[in-house]
Amino acid sequence: MKRRTFTAGALAAGALAACSSESGPIGDPDQPVTLTYSLWDDTFRPGYEKALEHYRKTNPNINVEFVVTPFDDYDTKLQAGMQSKTAPDVFWLQDSFRLYATNDGLLDVTDRIVEDEVDLADFSDASIDSFKVEGRNFGLPWTTISAGLFYNKKLFDAAGLDHPTEDWTWEDAHAAAERLTDAEAGVYGLASPVTGQLGYYNTIYQAGGQVISDDGQTSGFDTPEAIAGLEFWVEIARQGWSPTPAQLTDTSADQLFASGKLAMFYGGSWATGSLAESEVGPDMDIAPLPAGKTRTVDATSACNAISASTKYPDAAWKWVAFLATKEAQDIQASGGIVCPANAKSKDAWVNSLPDYNMGVFVDQASDAKPQPASINTFAWRNQEPTILTPAWEGKAEVSDVARQMAEAMNTALAAERK
Amino acid sequence: MTVTVVPEPSRRHSRRDGRWALLLVGPFLVGLAVFYLYPLVSTFVYSFTEWGFLGGYTWTGLDNYREVLASGEVRRSLLNTLIYTAISLTAVPISLFLAVLLNQDGLRFRGLYRVIFFLPVVTMPVAIGMVWRLLLGGDFGLVNVGLAAIGIDGPYWLADPRTALVVISLVGVWSVIGYDIVLFLGGLQTIPKELHEAAELDGAGAFQRFRHVTLPMVSPTMFFVVIISIINSLQMFDLVYIMIDRTNPALPSTQTIIYLFFKIGFVENDKGLASALVFFLFVLIVALTALQFRLQRRWVHYE
Numbered sequence: 001m002k003r004r005t006f007t008a009g010a011l012a013a014g015a016l017a018a019c020s021s022e023s024g025p026i027g028d029p030d031q032p033v034t035l036t037y038s039l040w041d042d043t044f045r046p047g048y049e050k051a052l053e054h055y056r057k058t059n060p061n062i063n064v065e066f067v068v069t070p071f072d073d074y075d076t077k078l079q080a081g082m083q084s085k086t087a088p089d090v091f092w093l094q095d096s097f098r099l100y101a102t103n104d105g106l107l108d109v110t111d112r113i114v115e116d117e118v119d120l121a122d123f124s125d126a127s128i129d130s131f132k133v134e135g136r137n138f139g140l141p142w143t144t145i146s147a148g149l150f151y152n153k154k155l156f157d158a159a160g161l162d163h164p165t166e167d168w169t170w171e172d173a174h175a176a177a178e179r180l181t182d183a184e185a186g187v188y189g190l191a192s193p194v195t196g197q198l199g200y201y202n203t204i205y206q207a208g209g210q211v212i213s214d215d216g217q218t219s220g221f222d223t224p225e226a227i228a229g230l231e232f233w234v235e236i237a238r239q240g241w242s243p244t245p246a247q248l249t250d251t252s253a254d255q256l257f258a259s260g261k262l263a264m265f266y267g268g269s270w271a272t273g274s275l276a277e278s279e280v281g282p283d284m285d286i287a288p289l290p291a292g293k294t295r296t297v298d299a300t301s302a303c304n305a306i307s308a309s310t311k312y313p314d315a316a317w318k319w320v321a322f323l324a325t326k327e328a329q330d331i332q333a334s335g336g337i338v339c340p341a342n343a344k345s346k347d348a349w350v351n352s353l354p355d356y357n358m359g360v361f362v363d364q365a366s367d368a369k370p371q372p373a374s375i376n377t378f379a380w381r382n383q384e385p386t387i388l389t390p391a392w393e394g395k396a397e398v399s400d401v402a403r404q405m406a407e408a409m410n411t412a413l414a415a416e417r418k
Numbered sequence: 419m420t421v422t423v424v425p426e427p428s429r430r431h432s433r434r435d436g437r438w439a440l441l442l443v444g445p446f447l448v449g450l451a452v453f454y455l456y457p458l459v460s461t462f463v464y465s466f467t468e469w470g471f472l473g474g475y476t477w478t479g480l481d482n483y484r485e486v487l488a489s490g491e492v493r494r495s496l497l498n499t500l501i502y503t504a505i506s507l508t509a510v511p512i513s514l515f516l517a518v519l520l521n522q523d524g525l526r527f528r529g530l531y532r533v534i535f536f537l538p539v540v541t542m543p544v545a546i547g548m549v550w551r552l553l554l555g556g557d558f559g560l561v562n563v564g565l566a567a568i569g570i571d572g573p574y575w576l577a578d579p580r581t582a583l584v585v586i587s588l589v590g591v592w593s594v595i596g597y598d599i600v601l602f603l604g605g606l607q608t609i610p611k612e613l614h615e616a617a618e619l620d621g622a623g624a625f626q627r628f629r630h631v632t633l634p635m636v637s638p639t640m641f642f643v644v645i646i647s648i649i650n651s652l653q654m655f656d657l658v659y660i661m662i663d664r665t666n667p668a669l670p671s672t673q674t675i676i677y678l679f680f681k682i683g684f685v686e687n688d689k690g691l692a693s694a695l696v697f698f699l700f701v702l703i704v705a706l707t708a709l710q711f712r713l714q715r716r717w718v719h720y721e
Binding site for chain 1: 470574577664668
């Protein structure tokens with residue numbers, strides 16, 4: 001008997017759910033709706049699930065279904081979804097934001113921000129501007145992060161070196177990388193992958209250069225400053241203080257670091273949680289990135305945006321607005337994975353993993369430039385590793401690959417304006 | 419096409435037969451039209467257009483084809499595809515050899531061997547790619563661990579532009595051998611025993627019998643296998659996509675035409691150019707296949 005009631009109950013619930021998903025989206029605000037929400041990193045999901053649980057206490061009618069697609073395929077899938085009108089209602093956007101925003105793919109939320117009195121002063125200007133087109137807002141940031149210098153205290157102590165400080169410069173980093181490299185033991189000083197966000201975008205900014213001009217029309221790769229920024233990494237690679245690009249393709253820097261084979265690398269805040277649980281967890285800490293001419297680093301923001309063709313714009317907006325509140329950001333930040341965009345949630349983040357210097361990721365963001373992006377960002381960014389790697393391998397001059405990269409990028413940027 | 423080839427005892431009869439035939443092949447024809455003919459025609463049409471991000475297109479005439487023919491990246495990918503195809507053709511003699519071994523009378527565990535050789539065929543290409551990628555890892559891959567045991571310092575197979583394409587091709591060979599073996603076994607079993615016995619009576623040794631009896635008799639099967647192998651190899655995508663990351667320095671020397679098609683069409687969002695590129699490949703495949711049908715008269719032996 002008991003069992004039968006349970007089954008009947010389950011069936012009834014199922015029938016209710018079936019009804020609700022088909023019933024009219026517009027009109028009755030109390031109609032239950034299920035939003036689809038697309039993200040690119042499964043490690044972030046538990047934080048969001050917790051936030052959702054909290055949200056549903058006051059908004060029981062809105063449910064959210066998570067769709068996780070790996071970063072490399074994320075945009076491909078989202079674009080295909082947009083073209084076939086099957087895109088999720090709400091989704092993360094980062095580097096390719098402008099592609100969607102300038103092609104009428106996103107819901108304009110400017111008026112809703114004003115109506116609901118969302119305080120944009122809680123966010124850095126760069127993070128808000130990153131998701132604006134012609135003065136209109138098309139998304140609210142949920143994270144703003146810079147890279148941090150992860151280092152292995154044990155390897156530093158063994159080499160008799162002082163731990164990295166906030167006063168470190170490029171020269172200090174090079175000197176330490178040399179001392180820490182122990183070819184026989186297979187230990188490297190500082191990983192030099194051919195990558196932007198966790199690599200040369202930072203040093204190009206620190207050398208006073210630009211990756212893309214302010215008007216978004218020309219590449220800055222061939223300027224002397226950008227070349228200096230690239231040379232910081234090429235030097236490390238050519239001196240053998242880093243695994244080769246081929247090695248780093250097979251085993252990534254954070255994996256090498258986790259196994260104690262790497263003394264330092266530029267890592268993202270999201271890596272802290274899993275590294276803390278790895279073998280190297282008790283021996284590691286995080287320092288600000290070493291300074292070049294300036295301290296300016298690359299800060300990447302990601303936003304929650306709403307599909308222009310969503311059936312539930314009001315519910316979608318409520319969810320997006322909630323995710324930007326201190327309440328929601330605190331829940332996620334305290335997990336030590338999502339570095340919050342909302343400045344009010346800074347403390348929750350700093351205290352999330354008290355053993356480590358988590359403040360680095362947010363403090364640096366105050367002296368940062370946004371990650372370089374254009375409309376069709378990936379059309380040029382995907383070419384970077386192919387064109388730049390020969391310099392790392394010592395097969396080409398930095399100035400030559402920088403010029404090639406600038407040419408390829410300018411071609412891609414010109415194609416955007418067509 | 420087969421619809422019209424019906425023997426004709428009387429006109430009335432044939433018309434009824436034709437209707438029946440049409441009814442029977444109808445579902446297939448519908449599938450063919452919806453899933454092959456329509457995409458083929460629309461791809462051809464799109465190859466003369468340029469696409470907006472969220473649909474909508476403008477006519478650009480032959481621009482896309484001009485770009486395809488002028489592009490160094492296309493040339494490079496074509497070369498990669500042809501190298502891959504050439505290497506994957508080594509699967510043909512290898513699988514014929516294995517099929518002959520498996521076809522011997524009185525072989526023990528024959529069923530077991532066949533299952534073992536066939537296993538990769540029923541495994542998803544994605545799984546194959548992932549497993550081989552682990553095996554071939556430079557620092558911790560089993561292949562290099564094995565090589566180190568005999569004093570060889572293995573390269574970063576999949577990150578080194580000199581080895582990556584060859585290694586991927588060999589994985590391709592490995593994964594397709596089982597399929598070819600099954601086809602060859604079918605061919606081998608149609609060879610009448612008497613032919614071998616007669617040759618043996620005439621004093622032919624094992625190699626001579628293979629050369630003068632087995633090989634000519636199995637040549638129609640081999641022709642089929644070669645055609646299918648070339649068509650499949652020219653459309654190589656999944657192994658490269660799985661085994662080579664977007665940031666892998668070996669990408670330019672491994673990306674195939676279809677990989678490039680995917681990149682242009684879906685990552686860089688240039689659907690028109692991508693259509694022109696696959697149409698170019700389509701013409702190439704048709705031409706190569708037609709050429710083989712011409713050349714087959716010289717080596718394929720039909721009873």
